[in-house]
Amino acid sequence: MPELPEVEVVRRGLERGVVGRVIREVEVSHPRAVRRHVAGAADFRSLLVGRRIIAANRRGKYLWLALCPEPAAGEHTSTGAGDALIAHLGMSGQLLVVPSGSPDQKHLRVRFVFADEGRELRFVDQRTFGGLAIDVGGAQLPAPIAHIARDPLDPAFDEDAVIGRLRRRRTGIKRALLDQTLLSGVGNIYADEALWAARLHYARPTETMNRPEIRRLLVEVRAVMAAALDAGGTSFDRLYVSTEGVSGLFERSLEVYGRAGQPCGRCGGTIRRDAFMNRSSFTCPICQPPPRHPRW
DNA sequence: TAAAATACCTGCAGGC
DNA sequence: TGCCTGCAGGTATTTT
Numbered sequence: 001m002p003e004l005p006e007v008e009v010v011r012r013g014l015e016r017g018v019v020g021r022v023i024r025e026v027e028v029s030h031p032r033a034v035r036r037h038v039a040g041a042a043d044f045r046s047l048l049v050g051r052r053i054i055a056a057n058r059r060g061k062y063l064w065l066a067l068c069p070e071p072a073a074g075e076h077t078s079t080g081a082g083d084a085l086i087a088h089l090g091m092s093g094q095l096l097v098v099p100s101g102s103p104d105q106k107h108l109r110v111r112f113v114f115a116d117e118g119r120e121l122r123f124v125d126q127r128t129f130g131g132l133a134i135d136v137g138g139a140q141l142p143a144p145i146a147h148i149a150r151d152p153l154d155p156a157f158d159e160d161a162v163i164g165r166l167r168r169r170r171t172g173i174k175r176a177l178l179d180q181t182l183l184s185g186v187g188n189i190y191a192d193e194a195l196w197a198a199r200l201h202y203a204r205p206t207e208t209m210n211r212p213e214i215r216r217l218l219v220e221v222r223a224v225m226a227a228a229l230d231a232g233g234t235s236f237d238r239l240y241v242s243t244e245g246v247s248g249l250f251e252r253s254l255e256v257y258g259r260a261g262q263p264c265g266r267c268g269g270t271i272r273r274d275a276f277m278n279r280s281s282f283t284c285p286i287c288q289p290p291p292r293h294p295r296w
Numbered sequence: 297t298a299a300a301a302t303a304c305c306t307g308c309a310g311g312c
Numbered sequence: 313t314g315c316c317t318g319c320a321g322g323t324a325t326t327t328t
Contacts, residue, residue, distance in 0.1 A: 001321065032305085061322075091321050092306080107306090127306050129322065171299065180323080188321060239320090278302085279321050296300095301327070311317085 002089040004151055004185030005225050006233035006240045006248065007061050010095055013243025014056035014065065014121075017097035022052045022115040033109035033123060036086075036133040036144070047083065047134045048112070059141065060148045060184025063087040063095075066139035082139025089240075090129025096122045097243045126239065151185035152222045153229075163214045166206055172295040173209065174202035174281065177221070186221060189234055189257045192282045194221040196256045202281045203294030227253060256282040 002010070026048050028034055028041040037044045052068040065085040087095060096105070097119050105124040110132060112121040123132060135142035150157045162183050169176050176182055177191045186194070195202055197220035200213075209217075228234055233248030241247055251258075255265055260273035260282060269286035276296070 003322095088323080090305090090323080125305095127304090127320090129305060169298085175299085178322085277300090277321090278319095280319085299328085301325100303325080304323095305321105307320095309317100309319090312315090 001091050001187060001189060002061060002093065002233075002240050003187035003190050003225075003228075004061060004153065005190075005228035005250070007058055007063060007089065007185075008153075008229055009233045009242050009248065010089070011056050011058045011063055013097060014063070014095060017119065017243050018053050018065070018112075018114070018121050019056055020053065021118070022050065023048050023112055024115040025049060025111075025113040027111040027113075028109070029111070030109040030128065032128045032131070033125060034132050036131050044132070044134055047136070048085065051083070053085075055139075059145050060151050060180055061088065061187070062142075062145045062148060063089075064135075064138070064142050064145070069139075082137060084135045084138035084142040086133045086135055086138075086142050086144060087123070088130050090125065090127065090131070092126040092239045093130030094122075094124040094241055094245075095243055096124060096241070096245055098122060098245070148180050149182055149184045152183060152218055153185070153225060157183075159215070159218060162218070163211055166214055167209065167211070169206040170295070171206055172202060173200060173204045173206055173217070175277070175295075176206050178277075183221075185225065188279055188281075189254070190221065190224050190228065192257045193224045193255060196282075196284060196288060197224060199287050201283060201288045201290045201294070202276065203296050204291045205293065205295040208291070208293075256284060258282065 026045040031041055034041050034044045053065045054068045055066040057064050067083045069082050100120045107124050107126045109125050110123040166176055174191050177186045198217040228250040231248055231250035234250040235247035256271050259271045262271055264271055264284035267286045269284045271284055274281045
């Protein structure tokens, strides 16, 4: 599932594969893929044809391609300054840069053809939780994602401010980690991995945590994300791949996620799976004992 | 106002 | 073989 490291791998692939190129044609084959573009698929297409991509950016798990304010010569009318093509991969979205003419993927939703007739950009999404949209004038930071907090790998991440906000919450620590308005980029996999590394149970009430404890947790969040980034991300069932279609290798390094019934690599305890927020949490019951007064 | 619950989706595994 | 159920989970929306 794409979390911050996976999305960053994709962003780097887009930087290599599509930045600097002019879009010649856009085919939307599944309207749900552009449902967040309320003006519809035809408008989506008309805003993109003739535009040059000038940057590939990321905030948390959102990506956006900044578009040149001026259209390419002889092509479409400009819509004004710096629009943005926003992308979210959801659970199963892929942005692939592939040779034009290569066979369509089963769940191909949107195809981008470029004026240079080189490789195509394809948005492929099995479960259609992801999607694309245009934000007019949003090249710097699109309005629909302005509420997303900075991630722990962002140089402008304000750790002291995040610790303060986290301690004012009245909820469980994992819920807080997954709240993208508090800090972004953390999903179910890396939340479980970082909590294991910090020896914290997911139901630990945030208001009982002191500053050094939260700081130590954020160190582990950063460490697990950086290691995953080095490995090219985590892939399950090939639902996450890079823009070149390559799976990540971090699954081999997971300590708890998806390892219910197996021994903890630190203490030998048996890793357990609990239902949590309509999904799963994996913990070592010895390294991560539940708190006396849990907040789920 | 904050926190929690729910809806949105498809493919697959497992049980019967 | 075919049907059914549960599960995967990020985000927006609704409810408490």
